[in-house]
Amino acid sequence: MRAMKTLLLLLFITASLQIISSVSPETRSVAAASEAPAGFDGQSNGLTDQDTFNKDRETFDEIEEIEEGLGPLYNAQSCGGCHQNPISGGNSQVTELRAGHYDGASFLDHPGGSLINDRAIDASIQERVMNGNEVRTFRLSTSTLGLGFVEAIDDNTLLDIAKSQPLLTGGNIHGDAIRVPILETQGSRRVGRFGWKCQHGSLISFAADAYLNEMGITSPLQPTENSSNGESIAAYDAIPDPEDDGDDVEIFARFMRATKVPPRDADLAATPDAQVGALLFQQVGCAICHVSSITTARTGTPINGGKFKIPAVLGDKIIHPYSDFLLHDIATGDGIVQNGGPSSRNKIRTTPLWGLRTRSRLMHDGDSITFQGAISRHGGEAGAVTQIYNGLTNAQKKQLLTFLQSL
16 A cells, blocks of 8 residues: 555656646746756856956965954855865865754844854854754855856746645645845845855855855955854954955855856766666656756846846856755754744755765765765655655665766
């Protein structure tokens, strides 16, 4: 009986995916769209010339010093320090620490904010998790490769994906699209897509946030230094704020916009096992959240409150992120609230699976080290899909895992 229920659910999901695929936003204007350039080759996607790209990458990888504004609290000395595998802009094993308190009704930030910086320029201001803050989590550094194409996804595309998901699963899966502030504008909001909590919707905002919170360098968009567990660090900060005039933030964003998307392992992807595994990935229901193909917005579309117009190299491009860039509760939530409000406390953005083969640690906290282990942790909204996966034969599971190894 259990096997029959699993088969029926699998067939339902397969049929639903076929129906939705004919009308879903990611299939829009397929004839006019082209594949986004992919590669781990350190080459520009065409947004900038190669000389500019190389110079921007040098700034991305540049080691910051105290006299340049590093700290007083920080996690790393460069963007490349956390985003370097297998090339600049990629992922890493580096994590950040977040903490806070849940009183049974609301999440309360740890004194000084949920981010607990791992480093300080003076031992007397080193942050640590204080008593009474039982909500604690690590977060892995994610890849920034191909994020220019993710930024170029139209809000309505993500909203339509969210609307389609209950239809696919009878309401079991329903991604949450949140609108977040665009820091470079006055009052504009956009559907968030960057960060584990979808807390940013533009790469300028994303870069300014990371510059402050990961390196302790202020900018016009983030002009105020963080505190040490809620206590002022002004006595240790000799560089006037903002420490960056905004140029570095623009360069970081330009570099990310000019990167290519992570490529597949072409040889492994061409094997029969990987090809069958790709079909099983769809049939089991993994692709409901790990969306395989999305088309970016039209060339010339203004986004980010009109601050950025999508150029031809980013517009009308088909990408394969294997993510819906939405928040879901799959029973692995970190308990932290950022821009999503109280309901997002136990929700995490769907991990993009492109470039998956370059990661040694998986899930938002890095606590899974095998594909099988990561799949097994999927509960909550993903519980029924995990059940279907568990009902596959060992041979089928191996084929699906081979597909994942090709990403």
